[in-house]
Amino acid sequence: MLAVFRSNPHTVSFSACFTQTYFFLALASIESFILLLMAYDRYVAICHPLHYPARMTISYVSLSVGLSILLIPLFLILLSYVKILLSVLRISSSAGRAKAVSTCSSHLLVISVFFLTTAGVFISYRIPGTSVDSRVMGSVIQNVFPALMNPIIYCLRTKEIRDSLAKTLNKSSIFPGSK
Structure with a gap:
């Protein structure tokens, strides 16, 4: 992406666009699930502290x-x-x-x-x-x-x-x- 911005072309190849979109969506999905897991971890730690070792x-x-x-x-x-x-x-x-x-x-x-x-x-x-x-x-x-x-x-x-x-x-x- 930085190479495209630096060279200032008016078009991006399909493969470069596809690769960038794939990684953007894949990493955003992974980040969403990590945040979900972290929220659940905090929920168990705060709301059920004695059950934390068994649940996690x-x-x-x-x-x-x-x-x-x-x-x-x-x-x-x-x-x-x-x-x-x-x-x-x-x-x-x-x-x-x-x-x-x-x-x-x-x-x-x-x-x-x-x-x-x-x-x-x-x-x-x-x-x-x-x-x-x-x-x-x-x-x-x-x-x-x-x-x-x-x-x-x-x-x-x-x-x-x-x-x-x-x-x-x-x-x-x-x-x-x-x-």
Whole structure:
């Protein structure tokens, strides 16, 4: 940013703007959660001083921060889908409603898998006897499943892309079909 101000150009490249915006928003989000955690720390220290050592353990702090990071986006996602549902209910044709539900269903599946496994992994640290293997499996599902589903959700649902993929696979030696 300082280099841009110093050289006084009239434009900023897209990559520089994107990088600056990313770091600004990411660091502001982190700062917000740090301030939230500090406020909770002060609340417990002042309002419940005898419970402070029990409430402010590393397992409780990480659970609180982790669930906060999950719950805020989840709340906004649910709010947007409530609005979508209200709009879908206003569609008069059943074909239009079916298309709208079909468009959202795969995304809702990915959201559900991601948030449920993530919450499960966070909560499993508070449950004694939970195996490390189950936590690792949950973490793998939470990180890999949405990334694997994105091409299906956003690409293969488009007829032109499906046709192009089928044409490419038919030409290849992997899936030879009728040419």
